[in-house]
Each structure stands twice: as structure tokens, then as C-alpha cells.
Amino acid sequence: MAVFSLCFRAATATKTPNAAVSAAAAFSYLIRPLSHSFSSSSSCSSSTFDPEIDLSRNKSAGLGTLKREPKGRNVQWVFLGCPGVGKGTYASRLSNLVGVPHIATGDLVRDELASSGPLSSQLKEIVNQGKLVSDEIIIDLLSKRLEKGEAKGESGFILDGFPRTVRQAEILEGVTDIDLVINLKLREEALLAKCLGRRICSECGGNYNLASIDIKAENGRPGMHMGSLPPPPECASKLITRPDDTEEVVKNRLRIYQSTTRPVEGFYRSRGKLLAFDLPGGIPESWSKLLRALNLEDHGSKHPAAA
Numbered sequence: 001m002a003v004f005s006l007c008f009r010a011a012t013a014t015k016t017p018n019a020a021v022s023a024a025a026a027f028s029y030l031i032r033p034l035s036h037s038f039s040s041s042s043s044c045s046s047s048t049f050d051p052e053i054d055l056s057r058n059k060s061a062g063l064g065t066l067k068r069e070p071k072g073r074n075v076q077w078v079f080l081g082c083p084g085v086g087k088g089t090y091a092s093r094l095s096n097l098v099g100v101p102h103i104a105t106g107d108l109v110r111d112e113l114a115s116s117g118p119l120s121s122q123l124k125e126i127v128n129q130g131k132l133v134s135d136e137i138i139i140d141l142l143s144k145r146l147e148k149g150e151a152k153g154e155s156g157f158i159l160d161g162f163p164r165t166v167r168q169a170e171i172l173e174g175v176t177d178i179d180l181v182i183n184l185k186l187r188e189e190a191l192l193a194k195c196l197g198r199r200i201c202s203e204c205g206g207n208y209n210l211a212s213i214d215i216k217a218e219n220g221r222p223g224m225h226m227g228s229l230p231p232p233p234e235c236a237s238k239l240i241t242r243p244d245d246t247e248e249v250v251k252n253r254l255r256i257y258q259s260t261t262r263p264v265e266g267f268y269r270s271r272g273k274l275l276a277f278d279l280p281g282g283i284p285e286s287w288s289k290l291l292r293a294l295n296l297e298d299h300g301s302k303h304p305a306a307a
């Protein structure tokens with residue numbers, strides 16, 4: 001198992017401007033980097049199936065090599081993509097398949113909000129406006145989650161929602177080797193509708209989506225269908241909407257993605273780690289193609305309708 005020593009949480013609590021960076025220097029994994037050579041286009045929304053997702057030319061991306069690295073380390077992947085693109089859904093499915101934890105920083109933030117801890121009221125205002133919380137806070141929450149996982153013997157991860165700034169990416173790069181960054185892309189017309197259609201079961205936490213999207217073929221662009229992900233009957237009366245999934249806030253989050261997170265794509269592209277995947281539709285249309293792009297196979301494992 002990978003030896004994973006994490007000791008930057010305390011340091012991130014300090015108030016020096018470069019606290020997170022210097023803290024990160026104290027955060028070390030004893031792992032060996034894998035080398036991948038992927039590239040991507042830069043758009044978050046695209047109607048075409050990106051030919052660069054065909055990794056058949058790069059067999060090292062397959063489960064055989066990536067699921068468990070020769071020294072015994074599990075995969076360390078990152079999911080990038082606009083709000084509403086489906087990062088949580090696909091990251092969760094892949095984490096079940098590959099056998100590593102799916103760690104979503106948005107979930108860590110929401111857990112912190114629900115805990116009514118000291119950060120809670122400060123975070124509430126930021127999150128409900130669709131803004132990003134500070135790098136220090138997010139790294140602190142992520143560190144705690146990784147420490148807990150380490151104590152339980154977890155190794156490897158699929159990160160969803162982190163890094164979201166170039167500074168976060170630099171910190172992460174400084175402390176560990178990310179094997180692969182999957183950049184999910186979906187047509188812009190679908191993103192807002194998908195965010196507004198999101199529902200969570202207040203009892204079991206299941207994620208569903210009421211939006212059913214049909215985009216007609218136009219001007220040489222193919223049409224696209226994304227079915228809804230309806231809740232099972234037992235959840236139907238318990239659905240809630242995230243407070244930051246209102247139209248105004250989603251539009252703000254999309255703007256922040258363009259200005260602040262988009263450069264993270266370039267950060268990983270220049271390091272040859274970025275794999276662009278244009279979602280051709282909903283889960284039925286996309287899942288098997290994503291697996292093919294990753295040289296993975298899913299031998300009938302059971303998935304919930306949504307992450």
C-alpha cells in the first residue's frame with residue numbers, strides 16, 4: 001500500500017500569505033509518478049466527440065496498469081468540468097469500478113455547512129453566492145478527509161471539484177502525482193438545465209436529475225438527448241434542491257469556472273495529463289464510451305441511477 005504521510009493541515013491554519021503552499025511542502029506521498037501523454041481541446045461545451053478521447057494508442061491508461069500501480073499505489077485521478085457537467089456522477093461510478101474513494105470537495109463543504117461548525121456561517125454566504133471558498137479552507141477540509149481515509153487504509157482517490165484554481169493545482173502537484181485529469185465537457189445549452197434539474201433525497205442523499213434535455217440537430221451540429229434521472233418512488237417526496245442551484249447562482253458559478261478554473265485545464269494540459277471527454281448524451285450514451293476512452297471495462301457492476 002502506498003505510504004501516505006499527511007501533515008499540512010496544521011500548517012494551513014497559519015495566516016501567512018503562502019501558508020497553503022508552504023504547508024503543502026510538508027505533505028508528502030511516497031509514490032512514483034505515472035507518465036501519461038494526453039491532450040485536449042479547451043472548450044467546456046462541445047458538440048463533437050473529441051477524437052483525443054481514443055486512448056487505444058496509450059495502453060498505459062488501462063485498468064491493468066492504472067488501477068494498481070506496480071508499487072501498489074491505487075489511481076489518483078482528478079475530474080474537471082463545469083458545474084452541471086456530471087463530474088459527481090461519473091467520478092462516483094468510476095470510483096466503484098476502480099475501487100478508490102470518490103472525494104468531492106463540494107460534498108466536504110456541504111458537510112461542513114450542515115455541521116454548524118465554526119466555519120459554517122462564513123461558508124454559507126460564500127457558497128450560496130456561487131463563489132469559491134478560500135484555498136486554505138478547502139485544503140484544510142480535504143486534508144481532514146484524506147487523513148480519515150488514510151486511517152481506514154484507503155489509498156488512491158478520484159478527486160471531484162479539486163483543484164479549482166491554478167494555485168490549488170500547483171499545491172496538489174507539489175505534494176503528489178496525479179495520474180490523469182479527466183476533463184468532462186458538455187454542450188453549454190445543457191449545463192444550466194442540468195444544474196437546475198438537480199435534486200437530492202434529504203433522507204438517503206441520493207442524487208437525481210429531473211431535467212430531460214433534447215437538443216435538435218442544427219447547422220451541422222448533431223442533436224443530443226439526455227434523459228432525466230428520476231428518483232425511485234421512496235425518495236420522490238423527499239427531494240430537495242441545493243441552495244446554490246438557482247439560475248442566478250449557477251450562472252455565477254459558470255462564470256467563475258470560465259475565469260478561475262478554466263486555466264487549470266491548461267495547467268494539466270501542459271503536463272500531458274489532461275484527457276478531454278465530450279459527453280455525447282446522458283449516462284446510457286456516455287458511460288461505455290467513457291470506459292472505452294479509459295481502456296476500462298465494466299463487467300456488470302451495479303450502479304445507482306446517479307451518483
Ligand SMILES: Nc1ncnc2c1ncn2[C@@H]1O[C@H](COP(=O)(O)OP(=O)(O)O)[C@@H](O)[C@H]1O
Binds near residue numbers: 083126133168
Ligand atoms: N476546490 C474548491 N475550491 C473552492 N471552493 C470549492 C471547491 N470545491 C467546492 N467548493 C465550494 O463548494 C461549492 C459547491 O461545489 P460543487 O458541489 O463541486 O459544485 P459544482 O456543481 O459547481 O461543481 C462551490 O461553488 C464552492 O463554493
